[in-house]
Amino acid sequence: MLIEECSKKGEIDSRDAINLGGLLRQQGRLKEAEKHYKNTLELIPECIQLRANAINLFIEARKLEEAENLNIAGLKLNPEDRTLLETFGRVSLGKQEYQKAKSTFEKLLKLDKHNINGFLGLGQAMDALGNWEEALEIFQEMKKLHPKDERGTTNQLLMLQRLGRHREAEVIYANLDPNQKASVQIKTALANLLMDKQDNETAERLLSNLCMEDPYNSSHWLNHAATLKALKHNNASCRVIKEGIKREPLNSDLKLALGQSLAEMGRHKAAISCVLEASNNFNSMNATYLTNIQFIGAGYNLIESIERKRIAREWEGKTQREGVGALWGDRIRSNMRKRPLRIGYLSADFTTHPVGRFIYPVLKNHNKNEVTVVGITCGPHEDILTHKIRMECDEWVNINYRTDLEAARILSDKQLDILVELGGYTAHNRLGVLVHKPAPLQFSYLGYYAPTYLKCIDGWIGDKELFGGLNSTDSESHKLLLVKGGYMSFFPEAMPKIAAIREVRQLQFGCFNHARKLTHECIELFCNVMRETHRETKLLLKSISFVEKVEQHRIKKMFAEAGLAEDKLITLPWVEGWDNHMKMYNEIDIALDPIPYGGATTTCEALIMGVPVLSLAGEGMVGRLSTSILINAGLSKWVAKDKIEYINKAKSICNNNHLSKEEREQVRYQLMSSSLGDPKRLARELEKIYDNEQRLRNS
Known part of the structure; x- marks a missing residue:
């Protein structure tokens, strides 16, 4: 109340204003703090500490335009103030204006050549610009001038990892004392190094602990999820991302990662929703966001082609403006x-x-x-x-x-x-x-x-x-x-063995495509095939994602909801090695190609093992992968023009019962003697x- 009264009279003590702003932030009353800073800065615009505190509040709230406006106003009054130059550099980093950030931190270091935050900010700007060698030199200098500040060592390790100089990073880490190795920042750098070396099991254990030690650092959650995904534990990865979002609900990178994870689990509409939300209407789209929007949007026809084209061209234009033009023309060519x-x-x-x-x-x-x-x-x-x-x-x-x-x-x-x-x-x-x-x-x-x-x-x-x-x-x-x-x-160096059916068994359909391709539409089609064949048949599914029991349960539940009896579905475990994988094709009689995202590798694998493949000629390239293979292999009889024909062709093949070993070898011969078998x-x-x-x- 006293501050408000003083404000009305135009009289205010800067120390009181600073203390009240800090108290409001500490209590989580951020809206009130924003209002307080705006009002008091109109009365005491020359108070640098108050202005810096206000800027930091807006940076933390991701209100970067307001933070920048406050910063610019302050620099007009004090163009060489080191505190305001530092905050302006941080705002520029937040807005991904890396050249501006670089220039700002360079100016700060000219005024104060030992300024640790100047080194840190300049190194981060160089990193973002892809100037990793220069960033490494900056962090090395920072470490030399401020040996007790672990951020210099941490970022030095990060740059060496970026440059692929793993051995140098390992030597630096080995020479750290136990207290340094125990710091969260050093452990974070070590985790990044382990991931880059593909030691995902060790990295996963380290990152699991980091998520508990430093739960509000989104990079820990993102990297922990990435290691789990690399270990084929996508459902566990998804749970980790959701835990991270609980801590940082507005973090775009976490939302993007959630979209990727949902796509891997076949939840494509939810996935594209997350990716679009994370992309912030494409205003600051980077290559990672573009990749996810295109991959998910095209694979499952969730974004119209004309919109995907617009997004790609906007990103390309932005990237071109940041470049130097066509490089091939700059060289004298032979x-x-x-x-x-x-x-x-x-x-x-x-x-x-x-x-x-x-x-x-x-x-x-x-x-x-x-x-x-x-x-x-x-x-x-x-x-x-x-x-x-x-x-x-x-x-x-x-x-x-x-x-x-x-x-x-x-x-x-x-x-x-x-x-x-x-x-x-x-x-x-x-x-x-x-x-x-x-x-x-x-x-x-x-x-x-x-x-x-x-x-x-x-x-x-x-x-x-x-x-x-x-x-x-x-x-x-x-x-x-x-x-x-x-x-x-398709020309394997070694031909896997086609085995004779060892015993009389039920006819078995199979699909060895990744489980993310098993959309609701696809599952409905497969279930209709099973119903319409009117005989004792089973459906065998195999996916690399089945290393997780929870993923097998998810798929079984989807088929059960579509009306397939539990005893009709078998999920095969993931196996190590191509030879072991190929042997599994001996267990199926007819391969069902998924829709709308068909197979290519699995189609060739099935045919090389003598297994007929049923495919529906769908829309886009994604719907014609198997169609192309079958027609060019001279096996167009297994290509259907619609779902009804797909089911009828399945029934026709079923009527011929199991293919003998000799008949399967004939399918292989057909593939290998066709244009597809001629590299x-x-x-x-x-x-x-x-x-x-x-x-x-x-x-």
């Missing part, structure tokens, strides 16, 4: 007539992953007199197939620890004629690199089931059947480059496309 075409393949999945398995035979069969193959990896994992793929490449580049602009410069120096990205909007994609146009021609191929819509993509490689269900927006977003005989090839054919067709598009560009 004479193409005297050398093979230089083709770069970019992927995060040059591993035992569907993309790795499908692209390996292509690389192995490229005519090295016609093309020079440059493998460009951007993924966090490597395995035995990575090394095989690398051996088939003439050159190998790792851009995993490079920013988009740095990576684009490196690829531009490679003088690629064509850059083929294999990931689209999938995990660890680097579409931001392509926006900077490191190659004169850039194509999308193989790893993603929809267009990227980006103008920097000059062509989309597929085939007639694959693109047969595209709507006008999707078909016009890129030039469609058609591969004769099918856009892919040399695919390599030549791709080379024709590359050559033709290069000639058209030069003509």
Whole structure:
């Protein structure tokens, strides 16, 4: 009351105003605190501490525009005040205006070359700008000047992790004393390092404790959830994210993570709702948000194509404005007539992953007199197939620890004629690199089931059947480059054994696709198949997510709600190793392709094991993956045009009973003797496309 009375009289003591503001914040009366700061600053605008406290309140409330306005007004009165420069830098970081933050903290350090918050803020701005080497130097200097402040060490470890210099980080950590190792910040840095090294089990235990020690740090919850997801415990991951949201209900990163988790659990409408809410109407969209919106929106037709195109183009425009233009034109290029075409393949999945398995035979069969193959990896994992793929490449580049602009410069120096990205909007994609146009021609191929819509993509490689269900927006977003005989090839190095049915058993349908593809529409179709076959049949499901019992229970409940008797459904456990996985196909007689998001890898696997695959020719590329495979394999008899025909074809196959071992081997022979079993054919067709598009560009 005294403050209000003084305010009315125009007389107020700055110490009282500061103390009251602090008391209101301490009591959680934030609205009153905001009003108090606004009123008192009109009377005593020159009080820097009061203004700084007000700015900090608005930063904490994420009201960054109001915080910035207060800051600017204060700097007009005191342009070199160190406290206000620090808060202005923090506001700029919060608004993702990293260049402005960098300039502000540089000015602060000119005024006070030992200012610890200046070092911290400048390092954070450099990190956000992707200048990791410079950020590392800043944090090293900070550590030297302020050796007792653990933030210097923490951020030094973080930058070394960003740069992939794990051994240096491990040496620094090993030399810390026990008290330092026990600090929350150091343990946080260690957890990040463990995750980057793919030691998810150790990281998960450490992060579980950090969530309890420091529960209001959203990064702990996000990283804990990420480690659980990496360990295939998606339901547990979802529970962790929800616990984090209880602490920080407005945190956009947690909402985005929840959307990802819900999508993995097949709750696609709830997932896209979370992602859209987290994206804040696309005003400050980054590549991670874009990836999730596109992947979920396209996979389950939850966002119209025209809207996905608009979102992608807005992000591309924003990214281009932050860049330096097309980089390939900045280089003096060698004479193409005297050398093979230089083709770069970019992927995060040059591993035992569907993309790795499908692209390996292509690389192995490229005519090295016609093309020079440059493998460009951007993924966090490597395995035995990575090394095989690398051996088939003439050159190998790792851009995993490079920013988009740095990576684009490196690829531009490679003088690629064509850059083929294999990931689209999938995990660890680097579409931001392509926006900077490191190659004169850039194509999308193989790893993603929809267009990227980006103008920097000059062509989309597929085939007639694959693109047969595209709507006008999707078909016009890129030039469609058609591969004769099918856009892919399946040629396992070792053929798994087809076993004879060991005993007389019931006919068994099966679906080995990820459980996230089992939408309500899909489950209803599968249940109708089971009902209409009018005989004792069972349905076998296998998914990598079934490592969790709770996930098996969730799927069983959905089928029960759709009317399928409990004894009709069998969920198979996840098994380690491709050979063990392939043996499981001996247990099914007919594979059911899911809708609307069909299979590709599982379709090829089933056919190679002699199992008929029923597919519905749906909408978009996502609905034609199996259709393309079956038609190009000469097995169009198993492609249905609608749900009724899908059910009727299932009934027809059932009437023929179990396929014998010989009949299954005939299905395999049909696949392997078709164009899909000929990787040399695919390599030549791709080379024709590359050559033709290069000639058209030069003509």
